[in-house]
Amino acid sequence: QKEVEQDPGPLSVPEGAIVSLNCTYSNSAFQYFMWYRQYSRKGPELLMYTYSSGNKEDGRFTAQVDKSSKYISLFIRDSQPSDSATYLCAMSGVGGSNYKLTFGKGTLLTVNP
């Protein structure tokens, strides 16, 4: 079992839809939970991160972490064609080398105008 599992999609939605992206994980030591966006032929870009459980909102993006279920989500409201990209979840522990990031394989999202 991989430490981080992410449905690769692809996911195709119409413009304006609410998008839900998810990851599950198995390592209880993970404390930081991140979402990266990667456009085609570009490097990953950090969207937002959360420490431990709870929700975090940034504009149209909301990240949720449920540590009891080892499940994290990213919601995108009012999705736009410019949101079309691969979304990667990433996780890390704390202290020493535990800060290294473990990534999901990414979900390819297409928002159709």
Next chain:
Amino acid sequence: DSGVTQTPKHLITATGQRVTLRCSPRSGDLSVYWYQQSLDQGLQFLIQYYNGEERAKGNILERFSAQQFPDLHSELNLSSLELGDSALYFCASSVNSGSIEQYFGPGTRLTVT
């Protein structure tokens, strides 16, 4: 633009050869990370350097090595290349060793023929 630069953008080489990938971190960042991204494995952490010293190791093969120089740029050396080494190689940087906010460069696409 993340401020992290990587050269070259593309590299095509033959099996058994050796290549060097170069990364310059964002101004002020002391930590450099190397990642490998392939279709089957996703984005995987290879190694981290902080202010010239190795800080953490991930799934880095013995044929691969890295270093960080006094001016903080880093090089990833890949030797005895195999077809399976074909991938995107990303460098990321952060302010310090324990920061989970990592900024990725545009990547080097390596093709081994």
